[in-house]
Amino acid sequence: MNNQIAEQSIVAGRMTKSKEIAVVAFLIAIGAVLRMFSPAILGITPNFVIAMYCLAILLIRPKIGPALGIGIVAGAVSMIFSKSPIPYLNLASEPAGALICALMACYLPELSIKNYSFKPILATLVGTMVSGGIYVVLNFQLALNLPVAAMQAAFIGVVIPVAIVNAIIAQALYAPVKKFLYR
Template sequence: MAEKRIVNDVTATGLRNINNLILVGIMMAVGVVLRLCAGFLALGNMHPNFLIATYCLSILMIRPNFKEAAIIGFISGCISQIGTSMPWLGLLSETIGAVTMAALVLIPMPKAVKPLVTTLLTTLVSGFAFVGLAALTYANPMPMAQFVSMATVSVVTAVLNCVIVSILSIPVGGMMNLRK
């Protein structure tokens, strides 16, 4: 007598799901375009980093584990090397930011405010990690005027990013059928 065949339907999660991987790729491409077009928003030699918004949106939608979030952040850090005046800092600051976002999306909070709060905090963590690393490596000691300027860019970017992600999370979440 033949045994019954059992099929287990295992749904891949995080970056192991092809749809999630495609979403992250598209978001990174959008981040590159925004980064290249954000020159008009420059404050001195610094400009907002909208790659943070794209990886925040990706992480919010796909809920990767911490290792996958670190990979997303590291890739964003590699992309952020395009046109930067302070090379290598983005590798660490973006990785820290992405892992922060992965941790923040695990905190229970209302759906309506989750994109806003998580993206705001993530951008601030990433931005101030960048500023701190810059103070330790490139400008030690960092002049107060430079710190204030970089901090201002970080705060303005955080506000812009949380608005962008809050707005885009609705259609992207509907498209991905993953809004949680």
């Protein structure tokens, strides 16, 4: 009887909780390794942790609590591998980005052409911009007390390019990873 229930939940397009946890852990770990070893491009290091937690959220579509949990774990991992002067700010910025991504994943109407979803590019773009925006505001205004112009320059020069890269990564990986997980 339990096997039938498990098979029905997988057939219905849902993963078991243990598989969901494994997917999140695996993707965040991949993001951490990529972030640790990726070189800066024009002084900017892509934040692969954000791209991977957004991908995980888009794949498993968690509720608010689990999405915040994913963001907290991603923030803790980002602290370890951060190249920024104040890494603990990730504990505020990553849960916010994860929450926005989860809200968009669950409530944004499906944006697709012939079963190819474009929701990943939009949710990851906005999630990264929220996370990066909060990080920039906390870093520049509260911690370093730098002028607003410096904050704006960091947002335009760092957050937006990283958000675009993350969105492209999540969009490119979404369909093949989804197909692999739900086969």
